[in-house]
Amino acid sequence: MLSEKMKRFLVTGAMLLVVAAITSVAAFGQTAEPVQIAANTVAPIASKPAGDVTPTNALQARIDAQQQEINKLSALVERLQAMLEPVASTRPILPNARIGFLPDPAGSPSPSPAPPPASQGYTAPRELLPDIGHIGAELGFFVGGATNPYKDNTGFASGGYIDLPWKRVAGGKLSYEIMIGLQRSVTTQQTTSGVNALADVAVNNFLVDAGVIATPVPVSFLGSYLTTPLPVTSIVQERSKVLTVAPFELKYTVTKLGRFRPYVVAGLGVYVWIGSDNNTQTFNANTALGSYASLPVGTSTLGATLNAILQGSQIGGLAPTAPQLAARGVPHGQGNVLFGGQVGGGAEIRITPKLSMGFDVRHNQVEGKDAGFNTFAFNQGLHW
Numbered sequence: 001m002l003s004e005k006m007k008r009f010l011v012t013g014a015m016l017l018v019v020a021a022i023t024s025v026a027a028f029g030q031t032a033e034p035v036q037i038a039a040n041t042v043a044p045i046a047s048k049p050a051g052d053v054t055p056t057n058a059l060q061a062r063i064d065a066q067q068q069e070i071n072k073l074s075a076l077v078e079r080l081q082a083m084l085e086p087v088a089s090t091r092p093i094l095p096n097a098r099i100g101f102l103p104d105p106a107g108s109p110s111p112s113p114a115p116p117p118a119s120q121g122y123t124a125p126r127e128l129l130p131d132i133g134h135i136g137a138e139l140g141f142f143v144g145g146a147t148n149p150y151k152d153n154t155g156f157a158s159g160g161y162i163d164l165p166w167k168r169v170a171g172g173k174l175s176y177e178i179m180i181g182l183q184r185s186v187t188t189q190q191t192t193s194g195v196n197a198l199a200d201v202a203v204n205n206f207l208v209d210a211g212v213i214a215t216p217v218p219v220s221f222l223g224s225y226l227t228t229p230l231p232v233t234s235i236v237q238e239r240s241k242v243l244t245v246a247p248f249e250l251k252y253t254v255t256k257l258g259r260f261r262p263y264v265v266a267g268l269g270v271y272v273w274i275g276s277d278n279n280t281q282t283f284n285a286n287t288a289l290g291s292y293a294s295l296p297v298g299t300s301t302l303g304a305t306l307n308a309i310l311q312g313s314q315i316g317g318l319a320p321t322a323p324q325l326a327a328r329g330v331p332h333g334q335g336n337v338l339f340g341g342q343v344g345g346g347a348e349i350r351i352t353p354k355l356s357m358g359f360d361v362r363h364n365q366v367e368g369k370d371a372g373f374n375t376f377a378f379n380q381g382l383h384w
Contacts, residue, residue, distance in 0.1 A: 136165035144377025155185025191317035276333035340366035
């Protein structure tokens with residue numbers, strides 16, 4: 001029979017084996033914690049009689065063998081812990097309805113809040129808007145008619161525009177538009193030239209000096225002295241040009257109607273008007289002077305000299321440009337730069353995703369008397 005001490009050693013070894021097995025199985029189901037397996041300790045054996053020495057040595061050998069097995073199990077547990085640590089850190093096992101909530105281990109630190117995400121710097125805005133036509137921009141030109149300022153006749157108008165999308169609004173889109181247009185008209189007007197009145201005084205003096213007129217014209221006839229023989233009032237052709245530059249306009253387009261897209265537009269503009277009056281078709285000094293036109297003046301005649309000075313495109317309705325400038329084709333006329341605004345509307349029909357056609361009507365209100373005018377045009381747009 002074994003002694004009580006030997007039985008205690010055997011029970012201790014068996015319990016260690018059971019603890020090691022349970023620890024290795026539990027490591028697969030939860031976060032592993034370091035496990036320390038105590039080595040077997042052998043209590044000092046009191047000296048016994050010679051008959052008990054041999055069984056004790058055999059028991060010691062068994063204990064040593066068990067200690068080696070425990071050491072192997074400890075090494076295996078450590079390897080399993082090392083393998084389970086990455087999985088436990090990334091895929092924590094949370095309690096569900098089948099297993100109750102487990103109490104937090106004593107002394108476990110509270111989870112620290114996650115650090116705020118690092119700033120990624122500047123992020124480019126979204127620019128492509130395919131639902132309103134590629135990026136929604138439009139480049140177009142228009143051709144049509146116009147009423148012209150200063151009571152001129154209706155004329156011809158043409159120009160171009162660029163439409164850049166700004167933002168979506170209820171039922172459509174809001175765009176930024178830049179428009180440049182040019183129109184011209186030719187109008188028949190009546191003008192009175194003060195230069196012609198001064199020329200009549202010079203002609204009458206010349207006729208007196210030439211002996212054609214016997215006595216000077218009395219002062220009582222001063223009216224006829226200033227208005228004859230040359231006409232002071234004449235019918236002229238007024239050529240008027242208007243350059244419209246509208247650099248800031250807002251345009252609202254309805255896009256929910258499919259291909260048909262009505263719009264309204266309003267904005268500010270700068271207007272440049274240039275005009276000149278031409279009396280070539282109505283003024284002729286030879287006809288006005290009659291027989292006096294052939295009187296010699298230097299190397300020319302009186303009629304030819306007066307036509308060179310007073311006939312042509314007048315500046316301000318008074319006098320033409322110098323003959324030398326007209327011969328060189330130098331532009332002449334009068335003009336002004338004015339501020340104003342315009343408001344209007346129209347509609348477009350999308351023929352294809354990149355082509356549209358439509359019409360446009362606008363009223364331009366310009367500073368000054370009788371300076372407002374209207375335009376009526378058909379336009380064609382290219383979309384990208």
